[in-house]
Amino acid sequence: MTDDPIAEMLLRCAAQDRAAFRAIYSATSSKLFGLLIRILGDRAEAEDALQEVFTRVWLKAARYDGARGTGMAWLVALARNHAIDRLRARPQTTAEMPEDIADDRMRPETRLIATGELARMSTCFDQLEPDRASAVRGAYLQGLSYTDLAARFDVPLNTMRTWLRRSLLSLRDCLNQ
Amino acid sequence: MTDPARPDDDDDALAAELALGVLEGEERAAAQTRAARDPAFAARVAAWEAHLAPLADQVAPVPAPNLMPAIEARLFAQDRRERRFRIGALIGAGFASVAMMLLAVAFLWMTPAPAVQVHMQTADAATAYDATFDGFKLTVVRSAGQAAPTGQVHELWIIAPGKDPVSLGLLQDRPLVVGYPTPPAGWTLAVSVEPAGGAPAGKPTGPVVMATEITL
Numbered sequence: 001m002t003d004d005p006i007a008e009m010l011l012r013c014a015a016q017d018r019a020a021f022r023a024i025y026s027a028t029s030s031k032l033f034g035l036l037i038r039i040l041g042d043r044a045e046a047e048d049a050l051q052e053v054f055t056r057v058w059l060k061a062a063r064y065d066g067a068r069g070t071g072m073a074w075l076v077a078l079a080r081n082h083a084i085d086r087l088r089a090r091p092q093t094t095a096e097m098p099e100d101i102a103d104d105r106m107r108p109e110t111r112l113i114a115t116g117e118l119a120r121m122s123t124c125f126d127q128l129e130p131d132r133a134s135a136v137r138g139a140y141l142q143g144l145s146y147t148d149l150a151a152r153f154d155v156p157l158n159t160m161r162t163w164l165r166r167s168l169l170s171l172r173d174c175l176n177q
Numbered sequence: 178m179t180d181p182a183r184p185d186d187d188d189d190a191l192a193a194e195l196a197l198g199v200l201e202g203e204e205r206a207a208a209q210t211r212a213a214r215d216p217a218f219a220a221r222v223a224a225w226e227a228h229l230a231p232l233a234d235q236v237a238p239v240p241a242p243n244l245m246p247a248i249e250a251r252l253f254a255q256d257r258r259e260r261r262f263r264i265g266a267l268i269g270a271g272f273a274s275v276a277m278m279l280l281a282v283a284f285l286w287m288t289p290a291p292a293v294q295v296h297m298q299t300a301d302a303a304t305a306y307d308a309t310f311d312g313f314k315l316t317v318v319r320s321a322g323q324a325a326p327t328g329q330v331h332e333l334w335i336i337a338p339g340k341d342p343v344s345l346g347l348l349q350d351r352p353l354v355v356g357y358p359t360p361p362a363g364w365t366l367a368v369s370v371e372p373a374g375g376a377p378a379g380k381p382t383g384p385v386v387m388a389t390e391i392t393l
Contacts, residue, residue: 018249018253021249022245025244025245025248029241029244030238030239030240030241031233031236031238032241033238033239033240033241034236034237034238034239035233035236037239038236047241047242047244050241050244051244051247051248051251054244054245054248055248055251055252058248058252059252059378065223068220068223068224068227069223069224069226069227069230070227070230072230073226073227073230074223074226076226076230076233077196077223077226077227077230080198080233081198084198085383085384086384088201088202088205089370089383089384089386090300091299091300091301091303117230117231118231118234120231121228121231121232136197137232137235139197139198139199140197140198140229140232140233141232141233141235141236143198144199145198145199145200145201146199146200146201147201149199164194164197164199165190165193165194168190168193168194168197168225169186169189169190169193171228172189172193172225172228175228
């Protein structure tokens with residue numbers, strides 16, 4: 001636990017330590033804000049979302065379980081889940097989705113400097129077909145739904161689902177190796 | 178769809194879909210409900226969240242404004258109320274509800290108010306509710322669209338300026354009727370999407386899909 005300062009701060013938040021709460025905001029808000037802007041595509045909405053996310057961080061800190069992942073992974077999941085709830089509550093706007101999935105492919109320089117978990121993830125992504133890897137990235141980084149992905153890749157929704165489920169399970173098997 | 182040699186793969190794929198966020202509507206709601214009730218499934222979802230988290234490292238950080246004052250004001254004002262509530266609980270729930278009724282009666286006594294109509298609709302106007310305060314009770318009917326998808330529910334909230342939302346009940350197919358005096362202008366009625374059964378902690382957790390400020 002000592003090598004995960006975010007996890008330690010979460011444990012202190014769970015014990016009602018408000019100084020730890022401020023510290024966790026300083027340490028992680030830029031990363032979560034960048035992610036929220038990326039998924040929501042709107043800075044003002046991302047600010048609302050960030051406020052909501054940190055409110056939940058305090059309220060739910062006791063549910064963080066260090067055995068299940070790093071503190072940062074838990075925060076990222078909390079932020080993404082909230083952003084995706086917001087996206088899904090929007091009226092359907094599939095036609096207006098940005099067409100920049102290609103930008104989400106790992107840039108070569110990113111690949112070179114990637115270390116640890118990201119490097120492993122990168123290796124496992126390379127084993128997927130390029131289209132399928134970019135579908136997983138589009139879902140993760142832009143909050144695309146199955147409907148959005150099927151439209152983007154111009155395949156029936158069930159086909160997209162079969163592809164994506166298979167890709168996710170092979171990713172899992174690769175990451176668990 | 179999945180390797181038949183791995184019977185857990187269906188559950189694991191569903192957990193991955195929930196963690197990744199590709200599900201929509203009823204399917205997303207059903208998977209969220211399952212994660213809330215089934216610890217084994219929740220553990221799979223958490224494992225997927227941890228697996229996928231390195232992808233977030235590809236997004237450049239953006240310095241965030243300091244939202245802590247607003248966040249702390251919201252959270253720690255709530256703390257004070259909860260402490261009061263615990264004291265209230267010691268006095269006894271029965272006594273508290275009698276006191277609440279007396280307060281409500283006193284409020285009604287002091288504020289004879291004409292009927293007030295409040296129209297609420299989603300941004301795309303696909304779903305709408307009409308609320309009527311007649312001075313003694315509030316009646317809310319859906320005037321357009323559908324109830325929330327299976328596994329979710331529309332919850333009605335009233336918000337005094339600068340205060341936290343207070344739940345007035347769940348909006349389903351039948352009209353909602355609750356005893357409530359006509360609130361002053363400037364209060365807001367809002368509807369959020371919550372898990373079936375309503376917001377678990379009495380505070381909105383889902384997206385607010387409509388909100389209208391009351392004008393008299």
